[in-house]
Amino acid sequence: MEFVWIVLHEDSPVSTVLGVFATEREAEEFSNEVKGQFLRGVIYSRFKVGYRFDRGTGHAAYGPTS
Template sequence: MRRPDPGGDESPHNTVLGVFATESEASKFSDEVEARFPLGVIYSRFGAVPARTPNRPCWLPQDR
């Protein structure tokens, strides 16, 4: 698993694909859809994905 890119990209390839109850469910889904995304997919626990501010993206304090 790689860390999310905090670039704030709004393009279709940088969107949330789902929210899952367990890491196992997220992993299984990412394996199923990864071939559709040339840059791969990532999954992360809730709160570990970069937050966005009106001016720029930023990491949540606990992830710095």
């Protein structure tokens, strides 16, 4: 199973993705570099490749055929 780590900010509801990384360490290092640029800071989380969130609040599908 393949995963990516995505770094996001929560200062606005649009354009929140700041970076996509192969490892948690890369995501953490980048988060530490940029967190001071955002009033509410940044977060990072692991997502399975194929993750989708496109059908409204509360819908999440996983996998390449979702």
